[in-house]
Amino acid sequence: MITWMQRHKKYLVVTIWISVIAFVGAGFVGWGAYDFNSDRATAVAKVGDRKISVQDFQLAYANHYNFYNNLLGGKLTQEKADEIGLEKMVLKSLMEEASLLSYADELGLQALDSEVKAKLAADQAFQEKGVFNKEIYYNAIKRMGISANEYEKSLKKQILLEKLQSALQLPATKSEIELFYSAILMQDKLEVAEVTIDKNSIKISEDEAKKFWEENKNSYMSIKSYEIEYINVHPQDSTISEEELSAFFEENKHNYTDAEGKILKFEDAKESATKDFLLKNAKKEALKTYLAFKKGEIQAQDSKVVFDNDISFPVNELRGIAVGETLKPIEQGDAYLIVKINKINEPSPKSYEEAKNEVMQELYASKFEEELNKYAQTQVATFKGENIGFVSRDSMVKILGMDEASSVDFINYIFDKKERVGYKISGEKALLYRVLEQKLLPSKQSDKYASLIEENVLQSKQAELNQNLIKKLTERYESEQYYKGK
Numbered sequence: 001m002i003t004w005m006q007r008h009k010k011y012l013v014v015t016i017w018i019s020v021i022a023f024v025g026a027g028f029v030g031w032g033a034y035d036f037n038s039d040r041a042t043a044v045a046k047v048g049d050r051k052i053s054v055q056d057f058q059l060a061y062a063n064h065y066n067f068y069n070n071l072l073g074g075k076l077t078q079e080k081a082d083e084i085g086l087e088k089m090v091l092k093s094l095m096e097e098a099s100l101l102s103y104a105d106e107l108g109l110q111a112l113d114s115e116v117k118a119k120l121a122a123d124q125a126f127q128e129k130g131v132f133n134k135e136i137y138y139n140a141i142k143r144m145g146i147s148a149n150e151y152e153k154s155l156k157k158q159i160l161l162e163k164l165q166s167a168l169q170l171p172a173t174k175s176e177i178e179l180f181y182s183a184i185l186m187q188d189k190l191e192v193a194e195v196t197i198d199k200n201s202i203k204i205s206e207d208e209a210k211k212f213w214e215e216n217k218n219s220y221m222s223i224k225s226y227e228i229e230y231i232n233v234h235p236q237d238s239t240i241s242e243e244e245l246s247a248f249f250e251e252n253k254h255n256y257t258d259a260e261g262k263i264l265k266f267e268d269a270k271e272s273a274t275k276d277f278l279l280k281n282a283k284k285e286a287l288k289t290y291l292a293f294k295k296g297e298i299q300a301q302d303s304k305v306v307f308d309n310d311i312s313f314p315v316n317e318l319r320g321i322a323v324g325e326t327l328k329p330i331e332q333g334d335a336y337l338i339v340k341i342n343k344i345n346e347p348s349p350k351s352y353e354e355a356k357n358e359v360m361q362e363l364y365a366s367k368f369e370e371e372l373n374k375y376a377q378t379q380v381a382t383f384k385g386e387n388i389g390f391v392s393r394d395s396m397v398k399i400l401g402m403d404e405a406s407s408v409d410f411i412n413y414i415f416d417k418k419e420r421v422g423y424k425i426s427g428e429k430a431l432l433y434r435v436l437e438q439k440l441l442p443s444k445q446s447d448k449y450a451s452l453i454e455e456n457v458l459q460s461k462q463a464e465l466n467q468n469l470i471k472k473l474t475e476r477y478e479s480e481q482y483y484k485g486k
Contacts, residue, residue: 042319045095048102048477052094055146057483059154061090071405083427091481097161099473100466104160111156111163119155135254139261168465172457180457182440185449187392188414189437193385194400194429197375202367204360213352213359219484220355224308226318227343229300231293233286233329233336235278248280249273275334286329286336293338294326300340369425376423376430383432390439400431 043051064086069076081087120126126137141151213220249256249266255276256269266273292298306313314330314337321327321341329336352359388399393415399407410431413424420435 044483045091045098045479045481047095047098047479049105050098050102052091052098055150056094056154057090059144059146060094061087064090064093072403073405075403091483095479095481096470097157099470099477099479100164101157101160102477103469103473104164107164107167109160109163109167111159115159116152116155119159120152135263136261138254139257142255165462165466168462168469169458170461170465172454172461176457176461177454180453180460183415184393184453184456185441186415187390187439187441188435189387189390190414191385191387191434191436192399192410193383193432195376195379195383195432196429197368197372199368199428202364202371204363204367209356209359209363210352212363213355216359217349217355220350220358221347222345222350222354224347225345226306226308226315226341227303227345228306228318228339228341229303230340231289231298231301231338232332233282233289233338234334235275235282236285237278240274240277245270245273245277248277252276279331279334279336282336283329286338290326290329290338293340303342368428372425372428372430376425376432379430380421380423380432383434385432385434387436390437392441402426 043053044057045052065076065081068081068084068086072080120137121132123132125140126132128136138148141148144151246266249269252273253263253269256264256272258264289298293300306315306318308315308319314332317327317330318339318341323341323344326340327338329338331337386400388397391397391411393412395408395411396404397407397411398404399410402410406426410424410426410433414422414433414435422433424431424433
C-alpha cells in the first residue's frame with residue numbers, strides 16, 4: 001500500500017468530502033426515488049438543523065465521480081458508477097459531514113470571513129504567478145455553475161470541519177506505530193478465483209414483487225413537476241458598431257476565456273461577445289413582454305410540463321414560486337424565457353404498474369446478491385484457484401482480469417480481513433481468496449517508510465475517532481433522507 005499512499009496521499013487525510021473542491025465536468029446526475037413534500041423541494045436530506053441541498057449533492061457527486069474516474073485512468077462510466085452505488089456513497093458522506101457540522105455549531109466553532117479570504121488566496125487554482133487572481137477565480141466558479149457566495153459558503157464548511165478535526169486530533173504511540181508497521185508491510189501469498197451464478201436462476205413472481213412494493217411504496221415516488229406556459233424572447237438582428245462591441249468586451253472580458261482560464265483576445269471572442277451583446281439589448285424587450293404577459297394582454301407561445309430533475313430547464317427558478325405567478329425574464333441560452341406556473345404536481349407514491357420496473361430491478365439485485373452470497377459460501381472452503389504469489393498493500397497488479405484499481409481494492413479487502421479464507425462480492429461475481437503464506441518486508445527496506453507510516457497511524461486513529469463520533473452524532477441529531485439514491 002506504500003506506493004498507493006504516496007500516490008494518493010492528499011486523499012488519505014481523514015476529512016469528510018467537501019463538495020466544492022472539484023472543478024469537474026462530470027455533469028449532474030439522474031434522479032430516482034424521491035420522498036419530497038412541499039417543505040423539502042430543494043433538499044436531498046436534513047441532519048439536525050443543516051439541510052443538504054440538491055446542488056450540494058450534485059457538486060459532491062461530481063467530486064466523487066472525478067476522484068474515482070482519476071483512479072480508473074478516466075475510464076469510469078455512469079453504468080460503473082451506478083454499479084458501485086456512487087450516489088448512495090455521496091449521500092452517506094454528505095449526511096456524515098452534516099452531522100459533524102452540526103456538532104461544530106454546537107461547540108461554538110465558527111469560520112470567519114478572513115479565514116475564507118486566506119483560503120482563497122492560498123489556493124493555487126486561483127493564482128497567477130503565485131498571486132491570487134480574481135478573474136481566474138470568477139471564471140473557475142462560473143465553469144462550475146455556482147456563485148461566489150455559494151462557493152465561499154462551502155469553504156466555510158471546510159474550515160469548520162478542519163477546526164473540528166484539529167480539536168480532536170490524537171498523537172501516535174510507539175506501540176501503535178509498531179502494529180501499523182506489521183499491518184502495512186505484511187506480504188501475503190494468495191490463491192484466488194471468481195465465481196458467479198446463472199442470472200436466469202433468479203425468479204421473481206408477481207405476488208413477490210407486489211409485496212415488496214407494498215412494503216416499500218414510499219420509496220417509489222413520482223417526481224415533482226410544474227405545468228407551465230411560456231414565451232421566448234429572442235434578440236433582434238441589428239447592426240453593431242466595432243466600438244460598441246469592443247467596449248462591451250472590455251467591460252465583460254472575464255467571461256471570455258480559453259480552456260486554461262486565460263482571457264481571450266477580442267477577435268477570438270468576437271462571435272460570443274456579439275451574441276451576448278444582442279442578448280443584453282433584448283432584455284428591455286423581454287421586460288416589456290413580461291409585463292404584458294403578466295397582465296394577460298398577450299398569450300403564451302407554448303405550454304409544457306417540467307419535471308424537478310430536468311437539467312435542460314432552469315428548474316431552480318420555479319422552486320418556491322406559487323401557482324399563478326409569472327417569473328421575470330430568465331436568460332436561457334440565446335433567448336429570454338418568461339414563465340407562468342399554472343399547476344404544481346407534488347410527489348406522490350407511484351402505483352405498482354408505474355413503479356414495477358424499478359421494483360423488479362431492486363428486488364432482482366437484492367435476490368441475486370443473496371443467492372451469490374449463498375453460493376460463494378459453499379465454494380470458498382474447497383475452491384481451486386490461481387496462485388498469484390506474494391502481494392502487499394503496495395502491489396499494483398491486475399488480478400482475475402480486473403483493472404488495476406479493482407485489483408488493488410480486492411487486495412486491500414483481503415488485508416483488512418482476519419480470516420485466511422474468504423470472499424468479496426464485486427458486482428455480479430464473488431471473488432474468492434485463500435492466504436497460503438505470510439511474510440514481512442525486511443526491516444532495512446521498511447525504514448524508509450517510517451515518517452509515512454507514522455502519518456498514517458495518525459490518520460487511522462482520526463478515522464476511527466471520526467466513525468465513533470459520527471455514530472454518536474447519528475443518535476444525537478434527528479435526520480431525514482428525502483432522496484434515496486441508486
